[in-house]
Amino acid sequence: xxxxxxxxxxxxxxxxxxxxxxxxxxxxxxxxxxxxxxxxxxxxxxxxxxxxxxxxxxxxxxxxxxxxxxxxxxxxxxxxxxxxxxxxxxxxxxxxxxxxxxxxxxxxxxxxxxxxxxxxxxxxxxxxxxxxxxxxxxxxxxxxxxxxxxxxxxxxxxxxxxxxxxxxxxxxxxxxxxxxxxxxxxxxxxxxxxxxxxxxxxxxxxxxxxxxxxxxxxxxxxxxxxxxxxxxxxxxxxxxxxxxxxxxxxxxxxxxxxxxxxxxxxxxxxxxxxxxxxxxxxxxxxxxxxxxxxxxxxxxxxxxxxxxxxxxxxxxxxxxxxxxxxxxxxxxxxxxxxxxxxxxxxxxxxxxxxxxxxxx
Amino acid sequence: xxxxxxxxxxxxxxxxxxxxxxxxxxxxxxxxxxxxxxxxxxxxxxxxxxxxxxxxxxxxxxxxxxxxxxxxxxxxxxxxxxxxxxxxxxxxxxxxxxxxxxxxxxxxxxxxxxxxxxxxxxxxxxxxxxxxxxxxxxxxxxxxxxxxxxxxxxxxxxxxxxxxxxxxxxxxxxxxxxxxxxxxxxxxxxxxxxxxxxxxxxxxxxxxxxxxxxxxxxxxxxxxxxxxxxxxxxxxxxxxxxxxxxxxxxxxxxxxxxxxxxxxxxxxxxxxxxxxxxxxxxxxxxxxxxxxxxxxxxxxxxxxxxxxxxxxxxxxxxxxxxxxxxxxxxxxxxxxxxxxxxxxxxxxxxxxxxxxxxxxxxxxxxxxxxxxxxxxxxxxxxxxxxxxxxxxxxxxxxxxxxxxxxxxxxxxxxxxxxxxxxxxxxxxxxxxxxxxxxxxxxxxxxxxxxxxxxxxxxxxxxxxxxxxxxxxxxxxxxxxxxxxxxxxxxxxxxxxxxxxxxxxxxxxxxxxxxxxxxxxxxxxxxxxxxxxxxxxxxxxxxxxxxxxxxxxxxxxxxxxxxxxxxxxxxxxxxxxxxxxxxxxxxxxxxxxxxxxxxxxxxxxxxxxxxxxxxxxxxxxxxxxxx
Numbered sequence: 001x002x003x004x005x006x007x008x009x010x011x012x013x014x015x016x017x018x019x020x021x022x023x024x025x026x027x028x029x030x031x032x033x034x035x036x037x038x039x040x041x042x043x044x045x046x047x048x049x050x051x052x053x054x055x056x057x058x059x060x061x062x063x064x065x066x067x068x069x070x071x072x073x074x075x076x077x078x079x080x081x082x083x084x085x086x087x088x089x090x091x092x093x094x095x096x097x098x099x100x101x102x103x104x105x106x107x108x109x110x111x112x113x114x115x116x117x118x119x120x121x122x123x124x125x126x127x128x129x130x131x132x133x134x135x136x137x138x139x140x141x142x143x144x145x146x147x148x149x150x151x152x153x154x155x156x157x158x159x160x161x162x163x164x165x166x167x168x169x170x171x172x173x174x175x176x177x178x179x180x181x182x183x184x185x186x187x188x189x190x191x192x193x194x195x196x197x198x199x200x201x202x203x204x205x206x207x208x209x210x211x212x213x214x215x216x217x218x219x220x221x222x223x224x225x226x227x228x229x230x231x232x233x234x235x236x237x238x239x240x241x242x243x244x245x246x247x248x249x250x251x252x253x254x255x256x257x258x259x260x261x262x263x264x265x266x267x268x269x270x271x272x273x274x275x276x277x278x279x280x281x282x283x284x285x286x287x288x289x290x291x292x293x294x295x296x297x298x299x300x301x302x303x304x305x306x307x308x309x310x311x312x313x314x315x316x317x318x319x320x321x322x323x324x325x326x327x328x329x330x331x332x333x334x335x336x337x338x339x340x341x342x343x344x345x346x347x348x349x350x351x352x353x354x355x356x357x358x359x360x
Numbered sequence: 361x362x363x364x365x366x367x368x369x370x371x372x373x374x375x376x377x378x379x380x381x382x383x384x385x386x387x388x389x390x391x392x393x394x395x396x397x398x399x400x401x402x403x404x405x406x407x408x409x410x411x412x413x414x415x416x417x418x419x420x421x422x423x424x425x426x427x428x429x430x431x432x433x434x435x436x437x438x439x440x441x442x443x444x445x446x447x448x449x450x451x452x453x454x455x456x457x458x459x460x461x462x463x464x465x466x467x468x469x470x471x472x473x474x475x476x477x478x479x480x481x482x483x484x485x486x487x488x489x490x491x492x493x494x495x496x497x498x499x500x501x502x503x504x505x506x507x508x509x510x511x512x513x514x515x516x517x518x519x520x521x522x523x524x525x526x527x528x529x530x531x532x533x534x535x536x537x538x539x540x541x542x543x544x545x546x547x548x549x550x551x552x553x554x555x556x557x558x559x560x561x562x563x564x565x566x567x568x569x570x571x572x573x574x575x576x577x578x579x580x581x582x583x584x585x586x587x588x589x590x591x592x593x594x595x596x597x598x599x600x601x602x603x604x605x606x607x608x609x610x611x612x613x614x615x616x617x618x619x620x621x622x623x624x625x626x627x628x629x630x631x632x633x634x635x636x637x638x639x640x641x642x643x644x645x646x647x648x649x650x651x652x653x654x655x656x657x658x659x660x661x662x663x664x665x666x667x668x669x670x671x672x673x674x675x676x677x678x679x680x681x682x683x684x685x686x687x688x689x690x691x692x693x694x695x696x697x698x699x700x701x702x703x704x705x706x707x708x709x710x711x712x713x714x715x716x717x718x719x720x721x722x723x724x725x726x727x728x729x730x731x732x733x734x735x736x737x738x739x740x741x742x743x744x745x746x747x748x749x750x751x752x753x754x755x756x757x758x759x760x761x762x763x764x765x766x767x768x769x770x771x772x773x774x775x776x777x778x779x780x781x782x783x784x785x786x787x788x789x790x791x792x793x794x795x796x797x798x799x800x801x802x803x804x805x806x807x808x809x810x811x812x813x814x815x816x817x818x819x820x821x822x823x824x825x826x827x828x829x830x831x832x833x834x835x836x837x838x839x840x841x842x843x844x845x846x847x848x849x850x851x852x853x854x855x856x857x858x859x860x861x862x863x864x865x866x867x868x869x870x871x872x873x874x875x876x877x878x879x880x881x882x883x884x885x886x887x888x889x890x891x892x893x894x895x896x897x898x899x900x901x902x903x904x905x906x907x908x909x910x911x912x913x914x915x916x917x918x919x920x921x922x923x924x925x926x927x928x929x930x931x932x933x934x935x936x937x938x939x940x941x942x943x944x945x946x947x948x949x950x951x952x953x954x955x956x957x958x959x960x961x962x963x964x965x966x967x968x969x970x971x972x973x974x975x976x977x978x979x980x981x982x983x984x985x986x
Contacts, residue, residue, distance in 0.1 A: 088835055
């Protein structure tokens with residue numbers, strides 16, 4: 001059997017969402033609820049970035065929806081004056097899928113964490129990505145369970161000593177970007193909570209992408225995993241570690257571009273720029289699947305390197321557009337008549353107890 | 361009761377009031393199809409009918425084994441019948457395994473039609489027959505027709521030049537042709553149906569039609585079948601009828617609900633026996649604005665439906681008991697957020713994977729209590745295949761009137777069984793579109809998402825995209841009115857009680873009691889698919905002079921307002937159920953009225969005679985305690 005070609009145009013992520021002409025500000029997106037994260041939590045920085053980023057989309061505030069699961073970051077929707085649902089553990093991508101499929105006029109965001117998205121909700125995450133539902137998924141990765149007070153998470157490094165692993169954790173962690181790419185995600189990006197500009201840039205691209213966009217946000221938990229990303233924040237250590245990629249630009253980083261990313265076997269490696277020929281420096285191509293995956297593998301659990309920016313961005317029809325097009329196609333057929341549906345092809349009539357044999 | 365097969369009558373067919381026929385064969389023999397088709401013929405003829413498909417969970421168990429036996433029982437009559445029949449009057453068996461598995465059910469003196477070609481030594485040994493029952497006299501108490509169905513079929517199809525295997529596969533149509541002749545059934549419908557079904561493979565259509573005609577002609581020309589029978593059309597209430605299965609009626613109920621309440625339908629579902637056919641049916645009905653989403657798992661199915669409900673669709677999820685277990689937390693979220701949602705549980709034998717293809721009513725307490733916290737929701741149960749349509753409409757009415765998830769409890773017998781359905785008249789389904797919230801309802805233009813309607817206690821349905829009503833909902837306890845997170849003890853106490861009060865206040869019709877003579881002192885109550893067997897058993901008891909009344913619960917939560925009054929009127933209340941007494945438990949707990957429980961968990965419905973027999977001792981007055 002073959003599917004019907006629905007001939008869909010390529011659209012942007014916000015193309016069906018009503019626009020707002022009035023000037024909007026961060027405070028318009030701020031709800032009256034007191035924010036209750038721990039002092040120093042990275043979530044504050046992300047919330048501030050999102051509040052000031054949302055007005056720049058120029059879409060109706062009431063057409064913006066944040067759906068979250070369970071965990072510290074999943075309190076996010078309460079702090080935004082948009083529509084929102086703080087749902088149950090791990091299920092936000094599935095709930096958001098039902099909403100996005102039925103409401104093309106909404107910009108739907110999912111807020112989730114490493115435990116919510118990768119442990120209890122792992123299944124929903126990968127299926128939302130492979131279906132390419134038009135969602136923007138913000139995955140707050142602090143590599144720890146915060147709300148349940150400090151157990152290791154599916155992104156914690158091996159050997160992590162926590163309340164539930166006094167002798168050190170045993171499981172190998174997920175690399176969320178590799179996972180998303182393996183799940184056929186059409187948009188995968190990464191940003192740091194404290195890097196307002198970088199985060200905003202990736203969020204903007206993710207939101208305008210039509211399809212499932214996964215943005216991994218490295219986020220600090222000062223209570224249970226304090227300083228977990230410090231090597232990426234402190235200038236003396238981050239210089240040789242933080243790799244920021246932009247489509248079409250050579251991948252060099254460090255002070256004055258001291259380091260470069262080059263090909264090595266089927267993968268990538270980092271080399272001093274001075275020691276490689278300019279043509280050997282990899283130019284980032286966000287449409288190159290293999291390159292995106294190789295870049296994701298540069299970031300390991302020891303944070304020797306971490307790649308930020310938009311790693312992959314390709315166009316593929318979205319599940320929600322296709323699902324709506326099928327319904328529309330069927331509706332336009334014009335044969336929807338409840339009477340004939342209920343009657344079917346074989347009916348018979350009974351009148352005053354006398355049966356009339358059908359003659360259809 | 362009819363008992364075919366005694367004295368031959370020449371010329372005109374012999375009249376019978378009702379007949380039960382069972383087709384039995386290997387899983388691959390097409391018995392379900394044959395039964396379905398014979399049912400369609402009976403329906404087209406105007407009989408009342410009721411069916412019971414019975415098949416293994418394995419798609420193709422090893423050929424010729426007892427494990428692989430599949431059967432389809434059809435009861436048709438010239439009056440209104442209530443069950444698929446206890447015992448077949450006519451048993452068609454396509455192999456020794458089918459004979460072995462079904463013979464004990466055949467009525468004494470019943471007609472047995474056997475495909476002799478399959479009675480080989482090897483096939484007999486496979487199911488443990490030490491000698492050939494066709495030869496050893498063990499079938500002496502039945503009227504046995506030995507017909508070489510396979511070889512007659514292949515011989516008839518030889519001129520068509522199709523392969524032997526393909527030809528053999530048409531033997532079920534030979535059987536259908538033979539039975540169609542025996543019961544003077546119209547044949548045009550089946551031929552037309554075959555041409556439609558195999559439109560893309562006309563040679564297969566032709567082969568099946570030839571096999572069908574060959575079976576018909578065999579009956580007509582051989583002397584072994586001296587008698588034909590006729591079951592006249594049934595005198596049912598006036599109206600237009602069609603035959604329908606429970607799953608189809610339920611799917612149509614969902615479509616009709618969407619139109620009635622002006623809501624696009626969104627189904628989030630994961631395949632599971634015996635509910636999958638609802639997903640299949642709805643996926644064909646996109647022209648009615650129905651979106652179907654085959655989710656990655658049961659939880660995603662209900663979660664997506666909740667998301668769609670938040671967005672203003674009629675969110676629906678369909679499953680069976682194991683799926684309800686998985687969906688429980690999400691259903692609790694719908695209770696907590698107070699979103700309308702239709703949750704369909706087509707019950708099957710449990711616990712765990714249990715008996716996927718068999719029926720049971722053992723999810724009632726799960727439906728009632730199977731969520732963490734105080735999480736009440738209304739429960740509605742159809743009583744028969746056609747009733748699934750009305751029950752669905754009513755479940756959705758409750759969901760959108762009270763902003764609540766509603767559990768619709770069907771079961772395997774309803775889902776796969778079929779019966780005539782008196783179609784609703786066009787004016788019977790008035791459109792009463794749901795009204796979404798559009799205006800602020802609080803002081804100073806604020807919006808209070810948990811401000812309740814004083815009559816129904818329903819919260820407003822305010823969907824994203826509505827200016828001025830932006831709000832957040834979630835699974836955490838919320839403050840009355842504002843919906844903000846609240847850990848306040850008094851508020852939680854209030855909210856738990858108000859959610860309960862909302863469900864307790866759902867308006868449902870009173871319980872009807874059927875007591876034709878008005879002198880009954882025993883009341884038999886049931887719910888769901890036991891309606892038919894209870895009705896048939898009660899008829900038998902009345903015929904024997906026992907005054908007995910019947911009442912049936914369509915609404916299990918809340919119970920009808922007059923329930924206590926009705927139950928207290930009788931000396932004895934008896935509750936037959938296909939579980940270990942779940943409704944009995946609820947009635948006793950709720951109303952402090954002692955009830956007698958009659959239970960069965962065999963994966964099969966109660967038989968009318970079986971139930972009548974179990975009810976009989978309870979009719980005796982001397983049991984009254986002082």
